[in-house]
Amino acid sequence: MFKSKNMLFLLVLSAFILVLAACGADDEAETSSGTETSTGTDTTDSGSEKADFGDVKFLSILTGGTQGTYYPLGGTFADLITTDTGVKTTAEVSQASAANMTALAAGDGEVAFVQTDIAYYATQGTLMFEGQKIDSVVALGALYPETVQLVTLADSGIKTFADLKGKKVSVGAPGSGTYANAEQLLEIHGLSIEDDIQAQNLDFGESTDGIQSGQIDAAFITAGYPTGAVEALNATNGVHIIPVEADKAAELIEKYPYYAVDNIPAGTYGLEAEVPAVSVGAMLAVNKDLPEDLVYAMTKAIYDNTDKIGHAKGEFIKAETGLDGIGIEVHPGAQRYFDEVK
Structure with a gap:
């Protein structure tokens, strides 16, 4: 009789444990399901909803x-x-x-x-x-802005785009962004790379080295100012940035809408006055x-x-x-x- 009561107690206890386990699993599944479907949001470590x-x-x-x-x-x-x-x-x-x-x-x-x-x-x-x-x-x-800078020396005698005719000018590598900028600015000023200048395909450092040594007369450099290569040149030789006048800037932007009006501030490269320019962005x-x-x-x-x-x-x-x-x-x-x- 005693054994029978013990067996009955164990059976009841086992059944009770199984019921508790099943309830816990159901609660966990409901909680997991609620997280996935009820909010539709993600959270950061701080708990804020995204x-x-x-x-x-x-x-x-x-x-x-x-x-x-x-x-x-x-x-x-x-x-x-x-x-x-x-x-x-x-x-x-x-x-x-x-x-x-x-x-x-x-x-x-x-x-x-x-x-x-x-x-x-x-x-x-x-x-x-x-x-x-x-x-x-x-x-x-x-x-x-990434400014198109036409750089020469202050004592070069080159003050305008027209003065570039016949000169040795670095225009960047063929197919580069700088080359396209040079080609388009020259075009707006009635000049061409093929016919009106002696084009040189140099990078920024080579360009400023060439200006300093006298191997070239000017260079197109498209970069945010102040540009390190131009600053280095100005440290040994005073530089001049050839301006893009307002009417030419407007003409350029009308034809090529990705340009914007820009200005190189006085004091940049030791410039005494602000220089009007254009930039891509x-x-x-x-x-x-x-x-x-x-x-x-x-x-x-x-x-x-x-x-x-x-x-x-x-x-x-x-x-x-x-x-x-x-x-x-x-x-x-x-x-x-x-x-x-x-």
Whole structure:
């Protein structure tokens, strides 16, 4: 009888344990199911909710070399986008503008730094993109100017574009952005690379070395000022930057809409007065098929937080100039943001 009671007790106890285990499993399943289906949002470590952008869980920003401007800015932008959208974003080293456009088109990145003129050539299928038109990439926004600087020595006697006729002038490598800038500015001033100057295909350092040694007379240099190579030249020889007058700048921009009016401030390279110039711009480009709400959030994350950009170029990045100099289609998400901040 005693054994029978013990057996009955053990059977009841086992049944009770099984019921408790089943209830616990049901509670856990309900909790898990509620997390996946009820909110539709992601959270950061702080617990703040982030919007659901569908299949996009990761973004890659293609920049340039580690010693350039694009890479450190890209790191800052990646942090801002990750914080504000919850989509993990990283900055990637790349070969910069032309390579970035090709990579975006191939799906090897979602966001990229690129010069405005290079973006235009890519979407038009011209110059270095001849026969390789890219129609899957659009603009997110303009960043800062990269000024076309026509550099010579203060005592060279070259004061205007007309004075370049017959002179040895560095125009950059064929197919480069600098070469295109030189060709177009000369064209607006009634000159041509082939017929009116002795064109030299030199990089920035070679150009300023050539000016210093007297091997060439002037050089086109497209870069943000102050440019190191030009500063080095000015340290040993006073430089002169040939101005682009307002009427010529307007004519250039009407024909090539990716240019913008610019000025090189007095004091730069020891200049006594401000020099009128033109610039192409550094911009961000994105894949056209990124969701509109995501691109809106990315644009807002960057342009609403420019005070958090520690790089010197951050002072040029402003919502009110976010569409300046862009000659390609703008993503609807970015356009929505800029329309709201007008």
